[in-house]
Amino acid sequence: MFENLRVSVFLAARALQRGGRGRVLLNIIVIAFVFTNMIFLPSVISGAVESYNVQTIDFMTSDIVIGPRVDERYIEDADTLLGRINRIPGVIRASARFSMPVSVDFEENAVSIEVKAFDPRDEVEVTRIHEFIEEGSFLGSGDRNEILLGVLVTGHEDKSKDFYDSLGGAAVGDVVTVRYANGVAREYRIKGIVRTKSYIADYMAFVTADEMESVLGGTGPNTRASEILVKATDDADLSALKRMILSFGVGEEVKTWEDATSDIVAESVESFNIINNITVIGSLIIAIVVIFILITIKTFTNRKQIGILKAIGIKKSVIINSYVMQVFFICTFGVILGLVILEAMVLYFTAYPIEFPDGTVTPLVDAGMLVENTVMLYLSSAVAGFIPAWRITNEKILDAMRGA
Amino acid sequence: MITARNLKKIYAMGRVEVHALNGVSFDIGTGEFVGIMGSSGSGKSTLLHMLSLLDDPTEGEITIGGEDVLTFSDSKKTRFRLQKFGFIFQDYALVPELSALENVILPALARGVPLPDASAAGRDYLDRVDLAGRKDHLPAELSGGEQQRVAIARALVNNPDILFADEPCANLDSTNSRAVLDLFGQINKELNQTVIMVSHEDWHREYFDRVIRLRDGKIEKEEILKGNR
Ligand SMILES: Nc1ncnc2c1ncn2[C@@H]1O[C@H](COP(=O)(O)OP(=O)(O)OP(=O)(O)O)[C@@H](O)[C@H]1O
Numbered sequence: 001m002f003e004n005l006r007v008s009v010f011l012a013a014r015a016l017q018r019g020g021r022g023r024v025l026l027n028i029i030v031i032a033f034v035f036t037n038m039i040f041l042p043s044v045i046s047g048a049v050e051s052y053n054v055q056t057i058d059f060m061t062s063d064i065v066i067g068p069r070v071d072e073r074y075i076e077d078a079d080t081l082l083g084r085i086n087r088i089p090g091v092i093r094a095s096a097r098f099s100m101p102v103s104v105d106f107e108e109n110a111v112s113i114e115v116k117a118f119d120p121r122d123e124v125e126v127t128r129i130h131e132f133i134e135e136g137s138f139l140g141s142g143d144r145n146e147i148l149l150g151v152l153v154t155g156h157e158d159k160s161k162d163f164y165d166s167l168g169g170a171a172v173g174d175v176v177t178v179r180y181a182n183g184v185a186r187e188y189r190i191k192g193i194v195r196t197k198s199y200i201a202d203y204m205a206f207v208t209a210d211e212m213e214s215v216l217g218g219t220g221p222n223t224r225a226s227e228i229l230v231k232a233t234d235d236a237d238l239s240a241l242k243r244m245i246l247s248f249g250v251g252e253e254v255k256t257w258e259d260a261t262s263d264i265v266a267e268s269v270e271s272f273n274i275i276n277n278i279t280v281i282g283s284l285i286i287a288i289v290v291i292f293i294l295i296t297i298k299t300f301t302n303r304k305q306i307g308i309l310k311a312i313g314i315k316k317s318v319i320i321n322s323y324v325m326q327v328f329f330i331c332t333f334g335v336i337l338g339l340v341i342l343e344a345m346v347l348y349f350t351a352y353p354i355e356f357p358d359g360t361v362t363p364l365v366d367a368g369m370l371v372e373n374t375v376m377l378y379l380s381s382a383v384a385g386f387i388p389a390w391r392i393t394n395e396k397i398l399d400a401m402r403g404a
Numbered sequence: 405m406i407t408a409r410n411l412k413k414i415y416a417m418g419r420v421e422v423h424a425l426n427g428v429s430f431d432i433g434t435g436e437f438v439g440i441m442g443s444s445g446s447g448k449s450t451l452l453h454m455l456s457l458l459d460d461p462t463e464g465e466i467t468i469g470g471e472d473v474l475t476f477s478d479s480k481k482t483r484f485r486l487q488k489f490g491f492i493f494q495d496y497a498l499v500p501e502l503s504a505l506e507n508v509i510l511p512a513l514a515r516g517v518p519l520p521d522a523s524a525a526g527r528d529y530l531d532r533v534d535l536a537g538r539k540d541h542l543p544a545e546l547s548g549g550e551q552q553r554v555a556i557a558r559a560l561v562n563n564p565d566i567l568f569a570d571e572p573c574a575n576l577d578s579t580n581s582r583a584v585l586d587l588f589g590q591i592n593k594e595l596n597q598t599v600i601m602v603s604h605e606d607w608h609r610e611y612f613d614r615v616i617r618l619r620d621g622k623i624e625k626e627e628i629l630k631g632n633r
């Protein structure tokens with residue numbers, strides 16, 4: 001066993017050393033690009049998914065989001081619930097939000113959006129919207145008659161630049177009219193403009209809970225909420241925390257951010273995975289074809305040599321293994337070179353992230369995927385090297401020895 | 405040592421059958437230096453290939469050391485060749501990617517001899533064929549005679565029971581041919597190795613103990629040349 005392996009290694013090493021180094025180098029480069037190709041696109045997609053997830057946590061759901069019971073519009077007794085959640089170990093803070101559809105009018109423009117009301121002191125603890133104020137400032141605790149608008153709501157003066165209906169370039173300090181779904185209309189000064197790069201968060205408006213309370217005439221956020229966002233410590237186990245909240249007898253819908261986004265994202269991740277698989281399969285086919293051609297040519301030009309080796313008593317398996325080992329050598333250095341190229345690309349795109357409309361994306365190389373694809377590359381290359389080597393070594397000795 | 409009984413080899417060339425061997429029987433004893441001679445196309449190489457297990461006869465029996473070698477599986481034949489035979493081919497048949505020394509030690513490595521021992525033996529044999537100074541040359545960097553001497557060293561490195569040589573001197577001048585034949589004679593006598601060599605040069609007879617002369621796939625005559633012993 002050991003001496004067989006030793007002879008295979010010996011033959012493989014000499015073949016690589018003396019049997020056309022240029023060709024070996026070329027094949028290493030091809031495998032490197034195949035490898036890079038296999039990993040890079042999937043990591044851009046992983047990066048996009050990751051950036052979507054981060055946006056979801058930062059602006060939409062925080063770590064855990066609690067919604068009303070099924071068939072109910074609001075969480076009742078929200079302040080009591082808030083108090084209980086805030087006492088759970090691992091919870092940094094909970095923030096109650098109250099949403100209502102509104103129409104915002106400015107000059108001749110009107111947009112229909114959702115306004116969310118919250119207590120700014122709670123909200124800054126659970127989301128990062130306050131860090132993404134492009135102009136003006138975030139809401140203060142007692143603020144009345146002031147509103148925070150997403151950048152897609154204020155929009156551009158030149159409306160052709162807008163993605164949705166907008167207010168045509170309203171700026172901080174401008175006064176807008178907000179018509180609530182319950183018929184109340186208020187005039188607000190724009191206090192700040194939010195730019196998070198999330199399509200959803202940037203097409204919203206925010207007011208304080210106190211303001212909403214007055215709009216609703218005392219039946220609002222202080223006792224009722226549309227959702228409660230919960231921020232947990234970094235080391236908290238979210239599903240354990242979710243179970244804990246549920247065990248408090250909360251009849252509400254409790255979801256981790258993953259649960260909350262899974263419906264939307266799961267589908268797009270699914271489509272991304274199909275693209276990834278196609279990329280991986282395409283790369284593997286290139287690798288298989290390249291290795292197959294390489295070893296076919298090599299074994300064919302070495303026909304006579306293979307005949308000689310068999311004649312003097314070298315086992316077929318030893319000869320085949322020497323070719324498979326050459327393939328492994330090429331793959332190993334191809335993968336190493338590929339990793340270097342990949343690392344360079346990741347560094348580049350981390351320094352200069354890819355601009356997606358939904359935010360900037362840096363490639364995210366997943367270790368599991370890296371290992372999985374490397375193993376697949378090795379396996380398919382081994383098969384691609386094995387088959388031609390096996391075919392030639394099964395030729396009759398004398399036929400092979402007569403061959404060129 | 406070797407018995408061959410009624411060996412036949414028939415090549416089917418389309419509708420024509422070529423009887424390369426047509427019923428050949430003989431015995432060869434241990435330590436004999438046997439020459440297989442005959443005109444071109446008489447079946448010399450074919451016979452050598454059958455005896456050295458590189459090809460199967462269409463009919464007949466071969467025993468080597470009492471074993472019915474034709475019943476062996478492919479891999480058992482391969483192992484048998486490695487353990488018991490040394491090969492020298494007309495066109496040297498060295499591995500071009502291996503240096504002289506590496507070519508020589510390859511069969512030893514395949515038998516599991518540790519590298520230092522194999523290298524020492526390889527150097528010894530290269531020294532015996534007068535190529536100590538060429539051990540790191542690739543086959544392409546050696547003359548024909550030098551390559552053939554490397555092939556001889558390779559054939560001897562495992563101390564084989566039987567040495568098979570198919571026209572080892574065909575590409576050599578008479579000085580080199582003599583050197584090769586002297587070497588064969590020497591190892592045949594010193595180590596009592598059986599040597600079976602194909603040749604069509606009449607003057608080679610002076611080295612042989614016995615000549616099996618073929619004609620059209622049959623034994624034309626056997627000559628015992630006792631004087632050489
Ligand atoms: N693979 C083959 N297919 C068909 N016929 C073959 C094959 N090998 C040999 N022959 C035929 O068998 C006969 C004997 O061939 P062989 O090679 O044994 O001759 P030889 O005595 O070694 O000749 P030479 O001295 O020229 O080497 C020849 O007629 C040859 O044409």
Ligand SMILES: [Mg+2]
Pocket residue numbers: 448449450
């Ligand atoms: Mg011949």
